[in-house]
Amino acid sequence: MSQEHSYKLIGPITQLISMEGLPVKGALKDEELPIIQDAGILLQDEKVIAVGSHRELLKKAQRLKAQLIELKGKYVATPGFIDCHTHICFAGSRAKDYAMRNAGKSYLEIAKAGGGIWDTVTKTREASLEQLFHNTMKRANQMIKNGITTIEVKSGYGLSIEEELKMLRAIALANRNIEADLISTCLAAHMLPKDFNGSESAYLEWISKELFPVLKQEKLTNRIDAFIEESAFSTADIIPYYSKAIEMGFNLTVHADQFTTGGSQVAAEMGALSADHLEVSTDTEIAILAASNTIAVALPGASLGLGCAFTPARKILDQGGALAIASDWNPGSAPMGDLLTQASILGTFQKLSNAELLAGITYRAAAALDLTDRGTIASGKLADINLFATDDNNEIWYHQGKLTPAQVWKNGELIFTEH
Numbered sequence: 001m002s003q004e005h006s007y008k009l010i011g012p013i014t015q016l017i018s019m020e021g022l023p024v025k026g027a028l029k030d031e032e033l034p035i036i037q038d039a040g041i042l043l044q045d046e047k048v049i050a051v052g053s054h055r056e057l058l059k060k061a062q063r064l065k066a067q068l069i070e071l072k073g074k075y076v077a078t079p080g081f082i083d084c085h086t087h088i089c090f091a092g093s094r095a096k097d098y099a100m101r102n103a104g105k106s107y108l109e110i111a112k113a114g115g116g117i118w119d120t121v122t123k124t125r126e127a128s129l130e131q132l133f134h135n136t137m138k139r140a141n142q143m144i145k146n147g148i149t150t151i152e153v154k155s156g157y158g159l160s161i162e163e164e165l166k167m168l169r170a171i172a173l174a175n176r177n178i179e180a181d182l183i184s185t186c187l188a189a190h191m192l193p194k195d196f197n198g199s200e201s202a203y204l205e206w207i208s209k210e211l212f213p214v215l216k217q218e219k220l221t222n223r224i225d226a227f228i229e230e231s232a233f234s235t236a237d238i239i240p241y242y243s244k245a246i247e248m249g250f251n252l253t254v255h256a257d258q259f260t261t262g263g264s265q266v267a268a269e270m271g272a273l274s275a276d277h278l279e280v281s282t283d284t285e286i287a288i289l290a291a292s293n294t295i296a297v298a299l300p301g302a303s304l305g306l307g308c309a310f311t312p313a314r315k316i317l318d319q320g321g322a323l324a325i326a327s328d329w330n331p332g333s334a335p336m337g338d339l340l341t342q343a344s345i346l347g348t349f350q351k352l353s354n355a356e357l358l359a360g361i362t363y364r365a366a367a368a369l370d371l372t373d374r375g376t377i378a379s380g381k382l383a384d385i386n387l388f389a390t391d392d393n394n395e396i397w398y399h400q401g402k403l404t405p406a407q408v409w410k411n412g413e414l415i416f417t418e419h
Contacts, residue, residue, distance in 0.1 A: 011040030080149030080384030092123025156187030341401025
């Protein structure tokens with residue numbers, strides 16, 4: 001029995017930015033952007049099968065009896081955006097922390113007043129799986145409206161076997177009930193929980209022994225993250241933990257160089273997919289990352305939330321490194337959660353080209369998640385597409401997050417329209 005296929009042709013599109021054929025590593029000039037004028041996108045089911053002149057594709061579409069999605073007005077098409085680092089599965093608020101930090105209180109003072117990560121751990125532990133599911137869904141749906149079609153989501157506010165599993169099960173449930181793709185990551189190594197009676201190394205051994213097999217058994221994630229920092233876990237403690245993760249077939253990612261260096265070197269040496277944060281990375285760390293296949297992930301939301309320096313994105317690119325950009329949406333240091341605005345601001349302060357910004361939230365972010373089926377608008381890729389109501393792609397960045405997509409397509413289906 002022959003399978004029925006659904007064909008669609010979207011167009012005409014004033015400017016289509018495919019991002020096809022651009023390198024994963026190094027600087028990009030705006031002149032390198034692959035822009036097709038008066039374009040069309042031909043879809044078969046959830047994938048793109050052809051991109052090119054709308055007039056030429058129209059002939060093929062008619063032969064295929066494709067549904068014609070005729071666009072009235074001027075539009076710019078980009079790949080669907082990918083936010084490769086978030087913490088949107090949580091309960092509670094840290095608004096008091098934010099106020100205290102801006103009033104000059106230190107991290108220690110905020111923690112003593114009942115704030116900090118442990119406050120979110122407490123609230124998240126108190127929440128039911130259903131509550132965490134709804135919280136994650138609500139935030140993810142907000143992100144879809146901003147053109148984000150793939151969202152990485154971390155655990156890390158459970159910090160016990162039972163509570164980490166609750167978070168990851170809530171993320172999995174949300175993924176089954178939402179149009180965006182949620183990519184889960186286990187961040188059980190976020191900090192040493194206050195109620196664990198033992199050392200950092202003992203905690204990590206317990207997690208790797210008791211939690212990792214369940215993650216595999218239930219297929220809850222194939223990604224392991226850890227916070228390498230003086231206030232969290234040392235490089236010496238983390239290496240055996242990551243080695244166990246590699247042995248069990250997990251991919252690695254690292255919270256690295258946020259306040260002190262060391263994490264990026266571990267990321268490069270252990271073949272991590274990404275090293276995220278990097279606000280204090282020096283020329284030494286930048287060179288290490290540039291010489292590796294690890295993607296550097298800038299998190300401008302954390303810099304804005306904490307009032308600290310931005311990731312040295314310009315230097316990373318100029319040294320030949322790969323740079324992705326993510327929101328780090330979390331209740332403590334990065335509560336904004338607006339990827340487009342944050343990327344625009346990072347571009348202003350780090351002097352990044354629009355091509356580098358778009359690469360950082362499309363195909364380079366896909367590389368940070370080891371996803372080869374998205375991040376460009378090209379034959380064989382998932383039909384994840386944003387349509388902006390403008391005739392010039394530069395307007396997207398010029399409006400610093402205020403110009404959001406008029407339409408968002410995911411897997412060949414229209415999942416959001418502003419009208």
